[in-house]
Amino acid sequence: MSNYYHELAAKLFDDIEKDTADSAGVSRPAYSDIETRTLAYLEAFAKENGLASCSDAAGNLIFSRPENIDAKEYILIGSHADSVPQGGNYDGLAGIIAGLLCLLKASETSATFKHPVKVMALRGEESAWFGPCYISSKALLGQLSADELSSKHKSDGRTLREHMEAVGIDTAPIAEQKPLLASEEVLQYIELHIEQGPLLVEKKIPAAVVSGIRGNFRHKRIRCVGEAGHSGAVPRAYRKDAVMAFADLMTRLDESWLTILQKGNDLVLTSGMMGTEPAKHAMTRIPDEVGFSLDIRSQSSHVLEAMKLMLRGEMATISLDRGVRFEMDEEHSVAPALCDPQIVEGLSEAMQATGREPFVMASGAGHDAAVFANSGIPTGMIFVRNRNGSHNPLEAMEISDFMVGTEILFQYLTE
Amino acid sequence: MSNYYHELAAKLFDDIEKDTADSAGVSRPAYSDIETRTLAYLEAFAKENGLASCSDAAGNLIFSRPENIDAKEYILIGSHADSVPQGGNYDGLAGIIAGLLCLLKASETSATFKHPVKVMALRGEESAWFGPCYISSKALLGQLSADELSSKHKSDGRTLREHMEAVGIDTAPIAEQKPLLASEEVLQYIELHIEQGPLLVEKKIPAAVVSGIRGNFRHKRIRCVGEAGHSGAVPRAYRKDAVMAFADLMTRLDESWLTILQKGNDLVLTSGMMGTEPAKHAMTRIPDEVGFSLDIRSQSSHVLEAMKLMLRGEMATISLDRGVRFEMDEEHSVAPALCDPQIVEGLSEAMQATGREPFVMASGAGHDAAVFANSGIPTGMIFVRNRNGSHNPLEAMEISDFMVGTEILFQYLTE
Numbered sequence: 001m002s003n004y005y006h007e008l009a010a011k012l013f014d015d016i017e018k019d020t021a022d023s024a025g026v027s028r029p030a031y032s033d034i035e036t037r038t039l040a041y042l043e044a045f046a047k048e049n050g051l052a053s054c055s056d057a058a059g060n061l062i063f064s065r066p067e068n069i070d071a072k073e074y075i076l077i078g079s080h081a082d083s084v085p086q087g088g089n090y091d092g093l094a095g096i097i098a099g100l101l102c103l104l105k106a107s108e109t110s111a112t113f114k115h116p117v118k119v120m121a122l123r124g125e126e127s128a129w130f131g132p133c134y135i136s137s138k139a140l141l142g143q144l145s146a147d148e149l150s151s152k153h154k155s156d157g158r159t160l161r162e163h164m165e166a167v168g169i170d171t172a173p174i175a176e177q178k179p180l181l182a183s184e185e186v187l188q189y190i191e192l193h194i195e196q197g198p199l200l201v202e203k204k205i206p207a208a209v210v211s212g213i214r215g216n217f218r219h220k221r222i223r224c225v226g227e228a229g230h231s232g233a234v235p236r237a238y239r240k241d242a243v244m245a246f247a248d249l250m251t252r253l254d255e256s257w258l259t260i261l262q263k264g265n266d267l268v269l270t271s272g273m274m275g276t277e278p279a280k281h282a283m284t285r286i287p288d289e290v291g292f293s294l295d296i297r298s299q300s301s302h303v304l305e306a307m308k309l310m311l312r313g314e315m316a317t318i319s320l321d322r323g324v325r326f327e328m329d330e331e332h333s334v335a336p337a338l339c340d341p342q343i344v345e346g347l348s349e350a351m352q353a354t355g356r357e358p359f360v361m362a363s364g365a366g367h368d369a370a371v372f373a374n375s376g377i378p379t380g381m382i383f384v385r386n387r388n389g390s391h392n393p394l395e396a397m398e399i400s401d402f403m404v405g406t407e408i409l410f411q412y413l414t415e
Numbered sequence: 416m417s418n419y420y421h422e423l424a425a426k427l428f429d430d431i432e433k434d435t436a437d438s439a440g441v442s443r444p445a446y447s448d449i450e451t452r453t454l455a456y457l458e459a460f461a462k463e464n465g466l467a468s469c470s471d472a473a474g475n476l477i478f479s480r481p482e483n484i485d486a487k488e489y490i491l492i493g494s495h496a497d498s499v500p501q502g503g504n505y506d507g508l509a510g511i512i513a514g515l516l517c518l519l520k521a522s523e524t525s526a527t528f529k530h531p532v533k534v535m536a537l538r539g540e541e542s543a544w545f546g547p548c549y550i551s552s553k554a555l556l557g558q559l560s561a562d563e564l565s566s567k568h569k570s571d572g573r574t575l576r577e578h579m580e581a582v583g584i585d586t587a588p589i590a591e592q593k594p595l596l597a598s599e600e601v602l603q604y605i606e607l608h609i610e611q612g613p614l615l616v617e618k619k620i621p622a623a624v625v626s627g628i629r630g631n632f633r634h635k636r637i638r639c640v641g642e643a644g645h646s647g648a649v650p651r652a653y654r655k656d657a658v659m660a661f662a663d664l665m666t667r668l669d670e671s672w673l674t675i676l677q678k679g680n681d682l683v684l685t686s687g688m689m690g691t692e693p694a695k696h697a698m699t700r701i702p703d704e705v706g707f708s709l710d711i712r713s714q715s716s717h718v719l720e721a722m723k724l725m726l727r728g729e730m731a732t733i734s735l736d737r738g739v740r741f742e743m744d745e746e747h748s749v750a751p752a753l754c755d756p757q758i759v760e761g762l763s764e765a766m767q768a769t770g771r772e773p774f775v776m777a778s779g780a781g782h783d784a785a786v787f788a789n790s791g792i793p794t795g796m797i798f799v800r801n802r803n804g805s806h807n808p809l810e811a812m813e814i815s816d817f818m819v820g821t822e823i824l825f826q827y828l829t830e
Contacts (some may be wrong), residue, residue: 197648214647220698230804231685231710232629232779233612236672243686244669250662257651270646271658272700275690283635283708285687293698295646364647389645 001407005101009406010399012097016041017089025393028083030124030135031059031163038081039121042096051103056120057180058139059169063100063119065107071116075188075413077102078368080125080136085154087126088395090194090402094384096121098192098406102413111414115187123167125368128391129153130160137371142179149175188343189372190412192382192405194397196365200385206398207405208359209347210381213370214266214297215304215336221273221291223327224249228280228288240323242290243276248322252314256307266299266362267307299336299362337370343380350412356404365390382408416822420516424821425814427512431456432504440808443498445539445550446474446578453496454536457511466518471535472595473554474584478534480518486531490603490828492517493783495540495551502541503810505609505817509799511536513607513821517828526829530602538582540783543806544568545575552786557594564590603758604787605827607797607820609812611780615800621813622820623774624762625796628785629681629712630719630751636688636706638742639664643695643703655738657705658691663737667729671722681714681777682722714751714777752785758795765826771819780805797823 019041020026020034028035039061043053052069054062068074079095099119106113127133132148149161149171161171173180200208226240253269260267274292281287294311298304308331315326348358363369363381373379384405388394434456435441435449443450454476458468467484469477483489494510514534521528542548547563564576564586576586588595615623641655668684675682689707696702709726713719723746730741763773778784778796788794799820803809 195648196645197650198644198653199650202653216647218698228804229613230611230780230806231687232631232683232712232781233610233804234683234779235612235614236676236683238613238617241685243689244665247662247665247669250659251666254659254662261651268647268649268651270656270699270701272646272698272702273691273693273696274658274702274705275693276688278688278690281688283633283687283710284685286685287687287689295698297647364649365645366647389643389648391645 001101001105001403001410005105005406006399006403009097009101009402012045013089013093013399016093020083022086025086026083026089027085027087028081030082030126030129031160031167033167035082035123036167042100042121046100049104050107051100056140057170057173058136059123059164059167060136060140061121063103063121064117065103068116068118071118072185073187074116074118074185075190076118076120076186077190077409078120078122078137079191079193080122080368082124082126082129084126084128084391086393087391088393090386090395090397091196091390092125094194094397094402095192098402098409101406102410105410106414113413114415117413122368132160133366134368134371135160137368139174140179140181141183141371141375142177143371144174144177146175183375183377186372186377188340189369189377189379190343190381190409191367191369192384192409193367194386194390194395195383196386196390199361200383201387203359205359206385206401207351207408208361208383209344209351210339210363210383211344211360212299212336212338213363213366213373214268214299215301215334216295216297217304217308217331217333218296219294219329219331221293221329224290224292224324225327226288226322226324227286229286231284231286234286239286240288241286242324243287245318245322245324246274246290246292248318249314253311256310260303265303267303268297268364270295297364299338301336304333304336334366335374337373337379339373339380340378343378347380347382347408347412350408350415353411353415354404354407416516416520416818416825420520420821421814421818424512424516424817427460428504428508428814431508435498437501440501441498441504442500442502443496444500445497445541445544446575446582448582450497450538451582457515457536461515464519465522466515471555472585472588473551474538474579474582475551475555476536478515478518478536479532480522483531483533486533487600488602489531489533489600490605491533491535491601492605492824493535493537493552494606494608495537495783497539497541497544499541499543499806501808502806503808505801505810505812506611506805507540509609509812509817510607513817513824516821517825520825521829528828529830532828537783547575548781549783549786550575552783554589555594555596556598556786556790557592558786558790559589559592561590598790598792601787601792603755604784604792604794605758605796605824606782606784607799607824608782609801609805609810610798611801611805614776615798616802618774620774621800621816622766622823623776623798624759624766625754625778625798626759626775627714627751627753628778628781628788629683629714630716630749631710631712632719632723632746632748633711634709634744634746636708636744639705639707639739640742641703641737641739642701644701646699646701649701654701655703656701657739658702660733660737660739661689661705661707663733664729668726671725675718680718682718683712683779685710712779714753716751719748719751749781749785750789752788752794754788754795755793758793762795762797762823762827765823765830768826768830769819769822
């Protein structure tokens with residue numbers, strides 16, 4: 001894409017960053033006036049550039065070339081306008097701007113879309129504000145639960161429903177779980193997003209095609225309970241050391257992880273929060289309790305099921321070996337969402353056509369795309385290289401990489 | 416020993432427990448009026464029973480048969496009168512009462528001691544009150560440092576020196592590190608103490624001979640520093656996961672531990688306090704920091720030196736494997752204290768002579784005996800079976816087991 005689009009993209013990112021700046025990074029709360037202002041800015045830009053736009057029943061904005069705004073069969077390019085508190089500017093916003101640039105370029109060149117294209121700027125994707133994630137896409141597809149609708153804002157304690165109504169959304173049909181989108185009209189859902197991991201940076205590749213979104217199962221706090229004792233006075237054979245048992249478990253899970261990867265399967269595994277009990281632990285006290293979280297993700301539901309069994313099995317063996325017990329908390333799980341193989345193929349061909357070796361990778365983080373994919377809409381994603389992860393002010397996408405991703409998208413839509 | 420001594424011991428333990436009871440267990444703070452009261456109670460009992468007594472320059476009480484109070488060559492039976500806050504009644508006190516019973520029995524029977532015997536009720540052994548441990552024995556041997564003397568009480572913030580003076584001790588010679596005890600007069604130092612681990616309970620043995628006191632090296636907080644990242648988005652190969660690195664380290668140390676034990680060497684190893692950083696950890700964030708303590712003990716200084724090297728070596732390998740770094744804090748170490756082989760032999764023979772299979776074991780916890788042993792005084796210890804560890808109100812020694820230990824001591828002193 002020409003330098004013109006590069007500069008246009010830079011200006012759009014800059015303007016919105018300035019308008020939504022926080023003491024660090026940007027804050028565009030879900031269903032807030034700031035989010036509404038970002039949508040209004042995008043709508044004004046679209047109108048100035050001859051594009052059509054309209055709102056939907058979930059408060060999202062839809063853009064298209066004027067002749068396509070009422071199309072009954074279309075490809076939907078979607079991404080979210082909100083950010084986490086003090087987040088980066090690109091997570092979400094990049095996908096909307098990429099879609100808008102594709103519409104503009106199609107208007108200004110002789111290229112034509114294979115199918116009508118609509119671009120959707122979604123509200124409320126981030127879980128940071130109310131707890132639930134993918135709020136808008138769930139609402140559109142009639143999947144927002146009563147619990148989610150009555151979840152409370154992290155700061156002001158008002159419910160999601162109140163916040164939705166405050167920005168003008170009629171929440172009655174959402175509460176009744178009526179689909180607000182005619183999903184049979186959506187031929188495909190495509191989302192461009194910054195990569196939230198380091199793979200493209202490490203591999204020196206500006207953009208990639210996504211094969212699917214990892215599902216996961218999570219435990220917020222599993223307890224490993226052993227027995228306290230004097231650190232100097234209890235021989236190894238009589239210990240029930242919860243820290244040693246936890247170390248065993250992590251080492252064994254790590255070994256299984258390596259084996260699973262070596263066999264070509266997908267897996268990531270994290271214990272992000274763990275520790276002995278500050279109220280009773282001491283340097284000279286054999287630790288009788290460790291609490292720890294687990295977050296296990298894979299693109300394959302078979303791998304996730306195998307890991308659930310593996311986890312129970314290792315815990316059972318370690319309990320016998322070490323004289324400890326593991327107390328599980330509630331398991332939360334999300335099914336993996338596979339991208340449509342034909343779309344993956346098509347996006348790979350588009351990548352090739354723009355002069356780059358196709359690269360396909362899994363998405364570890366969740367996206368609105370997962371909701372569309374799991375609702376039966378053929379779905380695809382493009383990742384753009386990005387440094388320093390996301391959900392923090394250091395998030396760093398190069399506009400030139402963004403243009404590579406946008407070019408792949410444009411190529412896919414027109415070829 | 417006859418039922419008379421059994422009941423006498425029970426009464427002494429009971430009286431002192433009642434006098435020093437706290438809301439849970441007993442509290443006999445080092446260099447406090449309560450500790451002074453316990454010494455005064457014991458002195459009154461000794462006098463009533465025809466024993467001689469005197470104070471020493473460190474505020475300890477010495478008991479003996481009247482003809483031995485000025486003996487210039489003697490065996491010293493020592494133990495401490497203080498307890499930890501809300502501790503058990505037997506830790507320390509058992510050794511004093513055992514000594515007193517031996518003096519009484521020698522007075523009341525025809526048995527004669529091989530050497531004159533003095534029994535010392537020591538003050539201030541527990542580190543819980545001021546930080547330093549073995550305060551009285553260090554003071555007696557001219558080894559209490561200026562830092563230790565100016566350490567502050569855990570509750571009132573007054574220094575150890577002030578507390579010593581408040582109970583009538585002249586601290587000037589202690590500050591000058593002048594020995595207050597003519598150590599060349601002490602032929603042997605013998606201490607009876609409850610076992611603070613579960614070995615005798617597990618082995619169903621009422622008492623044991625101690626081979627030595629484990630030395631140790633300790634780290635209060637080592638940091639393992641990796642790199643944060645999105646738990647779903649960073650593949651295994653690009654992670655610098657501090658929790659996985661910590662688990663590796665503990666698993667490898669545990670493997671070395673097992674090997675060292677299998678070769679017949681002595682070792683215990685504990686990470687009693689560890690965890691990710693609550694200020695920044697999250698279930699979906701790859702942990703970039705783990706802090707952990709280490710307490711590694713052995714009777715062998717060679718094993719301790721080997722473990723120091725092993726620790727550094729494993730950390731270096733894991734740093735390479737995992738892309739993390741380990742930041743060491745200051746190392747604190749205490750040399751192992753070996754009991755005198757002839758005393759171990761003699762106490763074993765005494766155990767045999769009282770009709771029990773000799774059993775020799777290491778002491779994992781530290782004792783005043785370590786200070787005497789490391790000052791060149793031939794030292795021995797007897798352990799008495801005790802449930803539930805020590806330093807807590809659940810500490811549980813049976814008087815009948817205590818009588819077995821006291822009998823071994825009496826046999827040793829007279830035979």
